Amino acid sequence: MFGILRTLWLTFLHMGHRRVTVGYPEHKPPLPPRYRGRIILSRDPDGMERCVACNLCAVACPVDCISLQKAEQDGRWYPDYFRINFSRCIFCGMCEEACPTYAIQLIPDFEMSEYLRPNLVYEKEDLLISGTGKYPDYSFFRVAGVKIPGKDKGEAEREAPPVDIHTLLP
Amino acid sequence: MTAPMPVIIGVTLAVLLGLATFLTWFERRLLGLWQDRYGPNRVGPGGILQAVADGIKILFKQDWIPPFADRGVFVLAPAIGMMTVLLSFGVVPVTAFWSIAGNLNVGLLFVLAMMGMGVYGVVLAGWASNSKYALLGGMRAAAQMISYEVFMGLSVLGVVMQTGSFTMRDIVLAQSGLWFIVPQVLGCVVFTLAGVAETHRLPFDLPEGENELGAGFHTEYSGMKFGMFFLAEYAGVVLISALLVTLYLGGWQGPLLPPALWFGLKTGALVCLFILLRAALPRPRYDQLMALGWKILLPLSLLNIAATGAILLLHAPG
Amino acid sequence: MATILIDGRACPARTDENLLQACLEAGADLPYFCWHPDLGSVGACRQCAIKQFSGPDDKTGRIVMACMTQVTDGAILSIDEPQAREFRAGVVEWLMTNHPHDCPVCPEGGECHLQDMTVMTGHDSRRYRFTKRTHRNQDLGPFINHEMNRCIGCYRCVRFYRDYAGGEDLAAFAAHNDLYFGRHEDGALESAFSGNLVEVCPTGVFTDKPFSAVYSRKWDMRGAPSVCAHCAVGCNTIVNARQGTVRRVINRYHEAVNRYFLCDRGRYGHGFTSAPTRLRAPILRQDGIPVPISMATALERFAAMAKDGPIVGIGSTRASLESNFALRCLTGPDRFSTGLTQLEHDLTMQVPALLRATPARNPSLHDMESADAVLVLGEDVCVTAPRLSLALRQTLRRAAFPAADAAKVPHWMDAAVRMLGADAPSPLMVLTPAATDLDPIAATIHRAAPDNLARLGFAIAHRVDNSAPDAPDLSETEIQLADALATALRTAHRPLIVAGLQYANAALIHAAANIATALHATGADAALSLVVPDCNSMGMALTGGIPLDAVRAMARAGHIGTLVVVENDLTRRLDAATLDELLAAVPHLVVIDHIATRLAERADLLLPAASFAESGGTLVNTEGRAQRFLPALTPTMPIQESWRWTQQLTQAATHADAPEWTNLDQIVATIAQEIPALSRIIDAAPDAEYRLDGRRIRSEPARISGRTAVRADISVHDRPLPQSPDTPLSPSMEGAYSPDMPGALMPFYHAPGWNSVQSLNRFQQEIGGPMRGGDAGTRLLDDGIPPETPEWHHDIPTPFTTAPDDLLLLPEPRLFGTEELSALSPPIAARVTPATLRLSTLPAGLQDGGMVSLTLAGEHLTLPVRHDPALPPGIALCPPHLAARAFTTPVRVQLHGDDTP
Numbered sequence A: 001m002f003g004i005l006r007t008l009w010l011t012f013l014h015m016g017h018r019r020v021t022v023g024y025p026e027h028k029p030p031l032p033p034r035y036r037g038r039i040i041l042s043r044d045p046d047g048m049e050r051c052v053a054c055n056l057c058a059v060a061c062p063v064d065c066i067s068l069q070k071a072e073q074d075g076r077w078y079p080d081y082f083r084i085n086f087s088r089c090i091f092c093g094m095c096e097e098a099c100p101t102y103a104i105q106l107i108p109d110f111e112m113s114e115y116l117r118p119n120l121v122y123e124k125e126d127l128l129i130s131g132t133g134k135y136p137d138y139s140f141f142r143v144a145g146v147k148i149p150g151k152d153k154g155e156a157e158r159e160a161p162p163v164d165i166h167t168l169l170p
Numbered sequence B: 001m002t003a004p005m006p007v008i009i010g011v012t013l014a015v016l017l018g019l020a021t022f023l024t025w026f027e028r029r030l031l032g033l034w035q036d037r038y039g040p041n042r043v044g045p046g047g048i049l050q051a052v053a054d055g056i057k058i059l060f061k062q063d064w065i066p067p068f069a070d071r072g073v074f075v076l077a078p079a080i081g082m083m084t085v086l087l088s089f090g091v092v093p094v095t096a097f098w099s100i101a102g103n104l105n106v107g108l109l110f111v112l113a114m115m116g117m118g119v120y121g122v123v124l125a126g127w128a129s130n131s132k133y134a135l136l137g138g139m140r141a142a143a144q145m146i147s148y149e150v151f152m153g154l155s156v157l158g159v160v161m162q163t164g165s166f167t168m169r170d171i172v173l174a175q176s177g178l179w180f181i182v183p184q185v186l187g188c189v190v191f192t193l194a195g196v197a198e199t200h201r202l203p204f205d206l207p208e209g210e211n212e213l214g215a216g217f218h219t220e221y222s223g224m225k226f227g228m229f230f231l232a233e234y235a236g237v238v239l240i241s242a243l244l245v246t247l248y249l250g251g252w253q254g255p256l257l258p259p260a261l262w263f264g265l266k267t268g269a270l271v272c273l274f275i276l277l278r279a280a281l282p283r284p285r286y287d288q289l290m291a292l293g294w295k296i297l298l299p300l301s302l303l304n305i306a307a308t309g310a311i312l313l314l315h316a317p318g
Numbered sequence C: 001m002a003t004i005l006i007d008g009r010a011c012p013a014r015t016d017e018n019l020l021q022a023c024l025e026a027g028a029d030l031p032y033f034c035w036h037p038d039l040g041s042v043g044a045c046r047q048c049a050i051k052q053f054s055g056p057d058d059k060t061g062r063i064v065m066a067c068m069t070q071v072t073d074g075a076i077l078s079i080d081e082p083q084a085r086e087f088r089a090g091v092v093e094w095l096m097t098n099h100p101h102d103c104p105v106c107p108e109g110g111e112c113h114l115q116d117m118t119v120m121t122g123h124d125s126r127r128y129r130f131t132k133r134t135h136r137n138q139d140l141g142p143f144i145n146h147e148m149n150r151c152i153g154c155y156r157c158v159r160f161y162r163d164y165a166g167g168e169d170l171a172a173f174a175a176h177n178d179l180y181f182g183r184h185e186d187g188a189l190e191s192a193f194s195g196n197l198v199e200v201c202p203t204g205v206f207t208d209k210p211f212s213a214v215y216s217r218k219w220d221m222r223g224a225p226s227v228c229a230h231c232a233v234g235c236n237t238i239v240n241a242r243q244g245t246v247r248r249v250i251n252r253y254h255e256a257v258n259r260y261f262l263c264d265r266g267r268y269g270h271g272f273t274s275a276p277t278r279l280r281a282p283i284l285r286q287d288g289i290p291v292p293i294s295m296a297t298a299l300e301r302f303a304a305m306a307k308d309g310p311i312v313g314i315g316s317t318r319a320s321l322e323s324n325f326a327l328r329c330l331t332g333p334d335r336f337s338t339g340l341t342q343l344e345h346d347l348t349m350q351v352p353a354l355l356r357a358t359p360a361r362n363p364s365l366h367d368m369e370s371a372d373a374v375l376v377l378g379e380d381v382c383v384t385a386p387r388l389s390l391a392l393r394q395t396l397r398r399a400a401f402p403a404a405d406a407a408k409v410p411h412w413m414d415a416a417v418r419m420l421g422a423d424a425p426s427p428l429m430v431l432t433p434a435a436t437d438l439d440p441i442a443a444t445i446h447r448a449a450p451d452n453l454a455r456l457g458f459a460i461a462h463r464v465d466n467s468a469p470d471a472p473d474l475s476e477t478e479i480q481l482a483d484a485l486a487t488a489l490r491t492a493h494r495p496l497i498v499a500g501l502q503y504a505n506a507a508l509i510h511a512a513a514n515i516a517t518a519l520h521a522t523g524a525d526a527a528l529s530l531v532v533p534d535c536n537s538m539g540m541a542l543t544g545g546i547p548l549d550a551v552r553a554m555a556r557a558g559h560i561g562t563l564v565v566v567e568n569d570l571t572r573r574l575d576a577a578t579l580d581e582l583l584a585a586v587p588h589l590v591v592i593d594h595i596a597t598r599l600a601e602r603a604d605l606l607l608p609a610a611s612f613a614e615s616g617g618t619l620v621n622t623e624g625r626a627q628r629f630l631p632a633l634t635p636t637m638p639i640q641e642s643w644r645w646t647q648q649l650t651q652a653a654t655h656a657d658a659p660e661w662t663n664l665d666q667i668v669a670t671i672a673q674e675i676p677a678l679s680r681i682i683d684a685a686p687d688a689e690y691r692l693d694g695r696r697i698r699s700e701p702a703r704i705s706g707r708t709a710v711r712a713d714i715s716v717h718d719r720p721l722p723q724s725p726d727t728p729l730s731p732s733m734e735g736a737y738s739p740d741m742p743g744a745l746m747p748f749y750h751a752p753g754w755n756s757v758q759s760l761n762r763f764q765q766e767i768g769g770p771m772r773g774g775d776a777g778t779r780l781l782d783d784g785i786p787p788e789t790p791e792w793h794h795d796i797p798t799p800f801t802t803a804p805d806d807l808l809l810l811p812e813p814r815l816f817g818t819e820e821l822s823a824l825s826p827p828i829a830a831r832v833t834p835a836t837l838r839l840s841t842l843p844a845g846l847q848d849g850g851m852v853s854l855t856l857a858g859e860h861l862t863l864p865v866r867h868d869p870a871l872p873p874g875i876a877l878c879p880p881h882l883a884a885r886a887f888t889t890p891v892r893v894q895l896h897g898d899d900t901p
């Protein structure tokens, strides 16, 4: 009984406290770099598309709002189309979590409201940025074993030159 | 200096509905204040036009009746809810000269009767929606409101005994010396709690407990039919506050200021108290609510009647 | 039945299997790589290590390779024992030291046995910090991608390619850590079964190249059970589709038919479903100009045409029973043609009767594998029924079993069995006009003209059973050969005779029937298999109809108002002059097909049909097994199933008592009712009302992705996927899925922890046995009552005679290019080699490779010659349809030498 009255009193006293709400848009709140907002596709340090169309983000997405199709050129995989339906996205960041190449990243930008839902469907042109985003150094194809133009077999990180299969010497 | 009846009815109705609409905004602002945030502050000066915006929005929303619902009852239910609250106001005397039926000799009984009718609005809404959440909400409402009606009725008996009349105006006039809140403090507390439960306001809003029942009895409602429930709730808050003022806080009486203002101020303060309750207190469990009613409020109100009766007998002339 | 204890749990097991099989059958998760249910064990990978205890008191136990240890009753095993776990984790970690960081760009990812096994053993972080060995890849042709870095050295590929399928051009190179699996140089893999490497290789070394171009992860594709339409074997397949297109075809296990393997024609032949020549709208030819029209207009036009006289229908041996039957309902049985020329028609019609009347068994493919003497009489099964030839190849392995039994080596101990069987005599005897791929492993090979082969067949029958007629005037060598073959067959317990319609020679199949009958009379468990040309030739034989020649006669007599041709390119069957004559005599030609054939170009009304991937239907394979294929895609209107078109034509034309089928099951029921021989096709698969646990079986994996984005560019509104009335499968990932699904409804294989095709083990009653939910299809020809006393065929041909400049031109079907539909598939088309004329003796003055001209089917052709001294004299071979459009055998041709006209 006393507890209830005390609660009422304390709540009443909050009348004089400062408000914690930030008055957006007049005041823009500072967002941490790992804030989960708008999704982008980044490029590797060489300026090539990072996404290798592995489909892991799509399968990790709990609301199934990512769809893409793999295409391939000279050993490099890339998405032929890459579509995110932001009218479904819940900005959970699972896609970024799943991405093995750091291609898909959630960035501290949330100002993407639209009056028409179709405008929330982003295609690759809308997602792809020209930089590396949060991870400046990583390049998947420098680590992977597949051959791409400019990187022959055995030239990736920690790779020995290709073996000569015509010798039986150890 | 009594105004003609149509004017009184018209003004009361307009003020009441206006007040209920205003309260939808006011409550949110006040909650914001007590919870260190702003509340609606964008539309119009201080956000006051939010209520208008909400009204427009709700009017333009699709008024959908679920195909599985019992149509007639579904439409009727919110009207009953609204109507009973408005009718109750008829017997509340704003001032000695400004009331629709403040002289009604069964005034208080009429209020209780209307409250009893009000249960139908909620129960029928839950029933007609034909969905499990709505039904559960409706059943909770039935049990809760019928129980608390008992305590409400019992709690005001002390006042009636002291006044010797059911007429609202007489009750107010009987407090010209001492407000009933002093002798009837127990009754006043019971009445307040029962009032919160009757209007199923937080913290006693179990019929619509959204974390377990969606939105309880009005889960399936939308558009203006939902709006009616919404407004009825705020009108209910005003009604309970007005009744508290009438029964325990001396009605319009007070020094210096004109009577109507006194009435308004007292009612306003009580409305704020209701909002404070909402801002501060969590919702109890359903069994706790019922236990509070039957195990504490019932004995308290009986005790109050017995004590009042005893004292009246002791002081009775002859 | 033995009982073994796995981690304290008593499990039934068979003593003829190994512990790995027993553990998997018991539902345990035991990792493995090199063991394969049909390739047996070699113990190469050391991944299947478990602990075996000698008795209840033995607490130490010893580590054994489960796949190399026989089940013994009461064996006490532990998979979970810490040492065994550690051993397996060590093996995977060591296998992974050289593994590239490729999963995201590896087409195997998501259905990779190596991924599954790595997760199963718990290896999750790399400790090895040194360099990885790398390999250069090879270009292995249009079917297979090669990425050697990913190899774990399990040897499955070469064991399948060389040991199981008899391929020569894939081998293991180098040694120890540098092991390399590939060809001696870049080039297309030659084997007809190279595509199976995709499923056999547990990693992403060998992957499906055409699929990679339209790649989608396994979890993103819808699957539907289907039946291969590219030959008469009727291999069971799963068609994977996504976003409205077929992505790939993979094997669907059927215990008795294709088991674990498909041929490349079946795996890569589906490309025609999205070929540019696909028909997508009804087309009306007005004054020679094709105009796309609506469905309603098309039907109106047909109604008008139908007023101009009787309708005659031509069905097709590549169309489903349903499509043919619906046409037969439109025209009536008397005006429904099988779409075959007289000779082909007569032969095809005979086959089921022959199989029913012969007392010998009509074997399934799996049954054939255990034959101990096989006589292939005048049919190159390696191209006409490739998967069947792979089954015949396995008889060689069975031949090693006696030696293995004597040495007490269990049959699954693959390397040892092959070693022991190295000297076992081959049970194969191949008698064909031209060399076949089975020749290198055959005990006896004989080249002769079809007539002479038939004579030899009759002679063999006579030598097995004296009451059978003998062929007169045999040469000395023929007599010797007949004696030898008869002896070989007579001493066998399970002799098998295989013949077929390749050379359109009735005497050949009659001789085969005589031999089988004679062998049966000796008390042997004899079997006779007859190979028919097309995926539904057998269904057509059971449906019946009139030959094309009868249609021509009707046309000449002016008895045809409208000719409706369903899925049959008559330009392949009738030469240009004959076809012109036929079409000239027909006022209206209506063609229903899914691709724009040459005939379609001449149709007055052309209606777009659904391909096998978009429709459901029933095909009867060469052993008379009716099998159902179900739609993987919903056809986009106005494309619809041929039978739906034909039904609508019937309704448009007659307005009264036209059939009112609303789904596949109803037309199947009508067929079963009207054609007694097909009464059991209802049992081929559960109908559309089938529910598992009250729900449809889902056609998409539970974790399909992108559902709210895949169509979002068209509309952001959700829409329920359309449910086809013809299939019990749901169109989405909603529905039931369990190991007990009927084999006929298997949409994809997946079991918890087993994402690759290896999860199939979980769906079988026992490994390599029938499906837990029952095998697909139903055999139709088992109800024959053979006569009491053998009835012999007496149509012994006279010896083949050669004329100086007159050659018998025989078809030389190609694995790729001859079959009509698969030839439209880009990867198959890339493997088609140009037509040649094969001759035993070159005309004077002509070099190998020189040009020769001849007139065939009214076409004047100039072809390069290939000298093949092994051919019998007087015979020329030419691939059908590749040189001349139409091809009918037998045909005599004259060569014009190199006189380019």
Ligand code: SF4
Pocket (backbone or CB within 6 Å): A039, A060, A061, A062, A063, A064, A065, A066, A084, A088, A089, A090, A091, A092, A093, A094, A095, A096
């Ligand atoms: S943030 Fe979450 S919901 Fe949005 S696309 Fe990524 S995985 Fe999907």
Ligand code: SF4
Pocket (backbone or CB within 6 Å): A050, A051, A052, A053, A054, A055, A056, A057, A058, A068, A095, A098, A099, A100, A101, A102, A103, A104, C104
């Ligand atoms: S997970 Fe990353 S690399 Fe893979 S498809 Fe998504 S964005 Fe591309």
Ligand code: SF4
Pocket (backbone or CB within 6 Å): C099, C100, C101, C102, C103, C104, C106, C107, C108, C109, C110, C112, C113, C114, C115, C150, C202, C203, C204, C205
């Ligand atoms: S083979 Fe398997 S484990 Fe290796 S890269 Fe491919 S998917 Fe990954």
Ligand code: SF4
Pocket (backbone or CB within 6 Å): C150, C151, C152, C153, C154, C155, C156, C157, C158, C181, C200, C201, C202, C203, C205, C206
């Ligand atoms: S290529 Fe594949 S099947 Fe062959 S050894 Fe390597 S991993 Fe095994």
Ligand code: FES
Pocket (backbone or CB within 6 Å): C020, C031, C032, C033, C034, C035, C042, C043, C044, C045, C046, C047, C048, C049, C065, C066, C067, C068
């Ligand atoms: S599966 Fe047993 S050693 Fe490879």
